[in-house]
Amino acid sequence: MSVFAVEYVYAADSEAVRDEHRPTHRAFLTGLTAETGDVALIAAGPYTDGSGALLMFSAPEEAVLAATLKNDPFAVHGTISALRITAWAPVTGELKHHA
Template identity: 70%
Template structure:
């Protein structure tokens, strides 16, 4: 299992779309792994400046994660302009046990 840092850069002018779909987006994130696919949300949250968000997600593969994230309501409704997925190794600190 690997941990991935996922960066969402929000689409310009998507504030209303995100507001509308935020409850389903959060429900989607909270449900990661519920179907036995091996995914698990480690942490997530928006950038304070409103430009995007950072998600830390445990997943068996990057491909599986990318496929799953395509079903995020924010992605479905065009609120994400850029999606970047990078494998990450938490070596020290409170998240190190995820490595």
Template identity: 55%
Template sequence: MTVFAVEYVYDAESGQVRDAHRPAHREWLTALAGEGVLLTSGPYSDGAGALLIFKASDDAALSDLLQQDPFASAQVISAIRITEWNPIIGLLAEHAA
């Protein structure tokens, strides 16, 4: 499995819609964390987006998975950047093996 850093950029006008869908979004993320697919995630302090760290077989599989996010179906994400990441030191390094 490969580790990927995923950056969400939220639509600037989507605050109320995100608030309404946040419980389902977090439930979805919690389930993925329980499966070991999501390693960690959290929003940026300015509310403009979030960073999520996933394990997936490839970027196509990860893209398919991200389309299942309730935030994606609510259309509050204006951009997604997916980058293969190789953590070599620290808590997440063990997941790169």
């Protein structure tokens, strides 16, 4: 498994739609565990300026993660204007055991 940092950039004027779908978005993310499939959420949270979010996942490869994220309610309802997936190698700190 590899670790990936995912950056969501929220679409302009999508706050109301995000508010509406936030509960299902969070349920989707917390449902991604090693026990339920290949993709597991490590950590996630919005930027404090409201522009987007940073999410960390464990997944076998980027393509599997990208396919999974297409089912995120935020993606389904068009609240993400840009998505960036980057492989990441945590070598120190609390997340290093995921590498």
